[in-house]
Amino acid sequence: xxxxxxxxxxxxxxxxxxxxxxxxxxxxxxxxxxxxxxxxxxxxxxxxxxxxxxxxxxxxxxxxxxxxxxxxxxxxxxxxxxxxxxxxxxxxxxxxxxxxxxxxxxxxxxxxxxxxxxxxxxxxxxxxxxxxxxxxxxxxxxxxxxxxxxxxxxxxxxxxxxxxxxxxxxxxxxxxxxxxxxxxxxxxxxxxxxxxxxxxxxxxxxxxxxxxxxxxxxxxxxxxxxxxxxxxxxxxxxxxxxxxxxxxxxxxxxxxxxxxxxxxxxxxxxxxxxxxxxxxxxxxxxxxxxxxxxxxxx
Amino acid sequence: xxxxxxxxxxxxxxxxxxxxxxxxxxxxxxxxxxxxxxxxxxxxxxxxxxxxxxxxxxxxxxxxxxxxxxxxxxxxxxxxxxxxxxxxxxxxxxxxxxxxxxxxxxxxxxxxxxxxxxxxxxxxxxxxxxxxxxxxxxxxxxxxxxxxxxxxxxxxxxxxxxxxxxxxxxxxxxxxxxxxxxxxxxxxxxxxxxxxxxxxxxxxxxxxxxxxxxxxxxxxxxxxxxxxxxxxxxxxxxxxxxxxxxxxxxxxxxxxxxxxxxxxxxxxxxxxxxxxxxxxxxxxxxxxx
Numbered sequence: 001x002x003x004x005x006x007x008x009x010x011x012x013x014x015x016x017x018x019x020x021x022x023x024x025x026x027x028x029x030x031x032x033x034x035x036x037x038x039x040x041x042x043x044x045x046x047x048x049x050x051x052x053x054x055x056x057x058x059x060x061x062x063x064x065x066x067x068x069x070x071x072x073x074x075x076x077x078x079x080x081x082x083x084x085x086x087x088x089x090x091x092x093x094x095x096x097x098x099x100x101x102x103x104x105x106x107x108x109x110x111x112x113x114x115x116x117x118x119x120x121x122x123x124x125x126x127x128x129x130x131x132x133x134x135x136x137x138x139x140x141x142x143x144x145x146x147x148x149x150x151x152x153x154x155x156x157x158x159x160x161x162x163x164x165x166x167x168x169x170x171x172x173x174x175x176x177x178x179x180x181x182x183x184x185x186x187x188x189x190x191x192x193x194x195x196x197x198x199x200x201x202x203x204x205x206x207x208x209x210x211x212x213x214x215x216x217x218x219x220x221x222x223x224x225x226x227x228x229x230x231x232x233x234x235x236x237x238x239x240x241x242x243x244x245x246x247x248x249x250x251x252x253x254x255x256x257x258x259x260x261x262x263x264x265x266x267x268x269x270x271x272x273x274x275x276x277x278x279x280x281x282x283x284x285x286x287x288x289x290x291x292x293x294x295x296x297x298x
Numbered sequence: 299x300x301x302x303x304x305x306x307x308x309x310x311x312x313x314x315x316x317x318x319x320x321x322x323x324x325x326x327x328x329x330x331x332x333x334x335x336x337x338x339x340x341x342x343x344x345x346x347x348x349x350x351x352x353x354x355x356x357x358x359x360x361x362x363x364x365x366x367x368x369x370x371x372x373x374x375x376x377x378x379x380x381x382x383x384x385x386x387x388x389x390x391x392x393x394x395x396x397x398x399x400x401x402x403x404x405x406x407x408x409x410x411x412x413x414x415x416x417x418x419x420x421x422x423x424x425x426x427x428x429x430x431x432x433x434x435x436x437x438x439x440x441x442x443x444x445x446x447x448x449x450x451x452x453x454x455x456x457x458x459x460x461x462x463x464x465x466x467x468x469x470x471x472x473x474x475x476x477x478x479x480x481x482x483x484x485x486x487x488x489x490x491x492x493x494x495x496x497x498x499x500x501x502x503x504x505x506x507x508x509x510x511x512x513x514x515x516x517x518x519x520x521x522x523x524x525x526x527x528x529x530x531x532x533x534x535x536x537x538x539x540x541x542x543x544x545x546x547x548x549x550x551x552x553x554x555x556x557x558x559x560x561x562x563x564x565x566x567x568x569x570x571x572x573x574x575x576x577x578x579x580x581x582x583x584x585x586x587x
Contacts, residue, residue: 130396205414208376209489210404210431215438219427223416 061268065276070267080270083258084277091254091281094172094244098179099237105152105180106187106233112145113192116203117217145188152185157243161250175252179240190232191225198225227293234289238282245278255281311349312385321387325352326406326493326525328373333382335368342368344549345382355516355526357536360546366529367411369546370495373527374406375399387492404431407486407524411497413478417471421462421481424470425453428488456484460514476507483515493525494518500532508532512539 047055069080078086111117118138155163157178164174203220211219222229248256255278262270311317312329321327328350335343343365350356350373358366371377372384375391384391386402394402407428415424426445430438441449450466457463460480465473470481479502486494496515500508512528516539519526530536536543545553 201410201412201414202416204376205408205410205485206427206430208371208374208403208408208410209406209428209486210400210402211427211438212400212430212435214435215430215433218435219430219438219442220416223418226418 058268058271061272064269065272066267066269067273070262070270071265080273084255084274087248087253087255087258087274088277088281091241091244091248091256091278094175094247094252094254095179095237095240097176098183098244099233099240101176101180102183102187102236102240103233105184106191109145109149109184109188110191110195111217112141113149113188114195114217115142116196116200116221117213118142149185149188152181153189155182157182158246161247165250170251172252175244175247175250178247179243183236183240183243187233187236191229194225194228194232195221198222198228231289231293234285234292238285238289241281241285242278312383312388312390314388317388321389322352322492322523324492325523326491327352327385327387328493328525328527329383329385329388330369330372330379331383331385333372333379333384335365335372335377336380341549343372343379346372346551347382348544348551348554350525350527353523353525354542355519355540356528356542356544357540358527358529358544358546359531359533359536360552362531363548364546365549366546367497368549370408370497370527370529373493374408374495375402376408400431404489405492407483407489407491407494409479409482409486409494409496409499411499411501413482413502415470415478415482415485417469419470421457421465421468421470421473421484422450422453424481425456425484425488428485431489453484453488456487457481459518460484460487476503476511479503479511480514483511487518491524493527496526496528498529498531500530500535509535516540 066080069077077083115138118134118141160181161175161178164171164178168174198221200221202224203216206216206220244252245255245259248254248258249260251257255274259271259274262268262274312331328348330346330348333343333346334341346365346369348369358369360366368377372379373386375384375386375394378392386406389398389402391399391402416427419427422445423442426441426449429441429449433441445453454463454466457466457480460483462473462477462480462484465477465481470478473481479499483496494515499511499515503511512530512535515526515528518524528536528540542554542556544551
């Protein structure tokens with residue numbers, strides 16, 4: 001824009017407020033207002049004497065995570081490392097259960113929230129029935145799918161968990177549903193966007209060879225987005241593992257439960273043992289998904 | 299058999315009651331009668347009339363943007379004309395229900411300019427995708443995921459015919475441009491088509507390979523009696539391999555003639571006019587022959 005202006009140089013402006021400058025200024029003013037409204041948050045970041053001691057103790061413990069429990073435990077309690085391993089395993093199980101339901105939801109809702117299965121571009125025909133379908137039924141289902149995705153996504157998994165906790169008590173199915181619903185919504189949204197944006201050349205070619213609308217969608221459109229869909233699902237699986245861990249704070253037997261208990265007892269070294277287990281888990285998942293991605297893409 | 303070119307028929311033969319009886323299984327017949335295509339205000343094709351007999355081979359020539367792709371898309375029912383009629387095997391496409399249109403498309407192999415393959419499929423899957431038009435949804439899933447031995451062998455035979463037998467299980471995006479083009483041709487042949495339509499098969503490969511490709515499709519369609527329509531930018535190549543040339547310019551058919559010794563001179567002057575910037579007036583009468 002500015003380079004264009006140089007061609008027809010209007011000379012220096014008396015008061016140089018361009019639209020861009022105005023936007024930048026408003027953002028700055030909004031930041032100052034927010035800062036003042038929060039009542040000087042920086043001042044509260046300076047911890048008191050006691051708080052400072054806790055912080056120091058906590059981070060000092062990072063250097064020597066517990067290899068034994070820090071206080072006597074009842075007879076028959078498994079070793080802390082075995083405990084961490086079991087909690088990590090349960091974390092993965094919760095995440096995997098939530099994700100498998102989420103992927104199903106994502107595929108079904110993702111399909112219905114693309115325009116590709118009813119729009120004239122790929123599936124449309126010239127018959128009156130087809131046209132009516134593309135004009136009314138398709139858009140109606142599409143809108144319903146989009147709306148349910150918004151509802152599923154706008155409530156965070158922790159809120160879903162609280163809701164299910166209140167409704168069903170400490171129930172494994174509730175925890176799985178708490179992950180599955182928002183993740184299903186997110187997957188559906190991203191799946192549909194990836195499918196809509198994937199190149200349509202192969203889909204058009206299959207249509208030109210007589211394939212039906214559903215065949216065109218499944219064999220022409222989805223495979224072109226396939227590697228992206230798989231990579232994104234893996235990323236969400238990592239997120240689900242973290243979410244499953246945090247659900248432990250509500251009492252589900254994942255890593256978060258162990259972390260919360262040790263934290264309450266001020267056993268920071270134990271907390272770090274469990275945190276390292278979580279970090280290790282995420283790193284392992286990342287290595288695994290990276291290897292698979294290389295196989296998909298290369 | 300070298301099919302001879304013929305002057306444009308002005309009668310609407312597919313409107314004849316008995317015309318469909320002339321249809322030959324395995325060799326499609328095409329007719330355009332005053333077909334026009336307008337894309338949101340932009341005219342792509344005007345008053346195009348063309349008769350292609352069963353088993354004929356012809357090349358569409360003309361500069362890019364002349365309407366060659368649009369004409370090809372009319373022939374396989376991918377494009378609905380905004381005016382005029384299109385007939386395949388003496389049946390008017392505008393009178394066919396969607397199922398009938400699918401059946402027509404399933405019998406016409408189309409090799410797209412950009413090939414339109416799924417790059418992350420194996421070659422076998424891309425080839426078998428050619429049969430989707432003949433299968434229902436469940437049958438298609440079965441064929442794509444669990445091809446039978448017979449289907450694999452059929453695909454292998456076709457790949458051997460197009461010269462890439464060894465690539466059956468390779469990922470399509472690991473192949474060269476020329477090999478991918480042959481995969482696209484194999485997919486079209488797997489349809490067991492009664493016509494092959496190729497859109498600019500020479501634009502994406504080097505000249506030697508382009509010649510090989512044109513020789514390959516003309517040989518295959520001759521040995522199987524398949525009707526062949528190829529759009530080609532390269533006039534020399536078109537003249538060397540096709541008995542009939544149809545010239546397009548700015549959305550109009552500007553000539554339609556045989557290539558043989560008797561008419562070579564006429565054709566040559568027409569051809570030079572086709573690509574010259576000021577030649578439009580000279581070739582205006584569409585039925586000059």
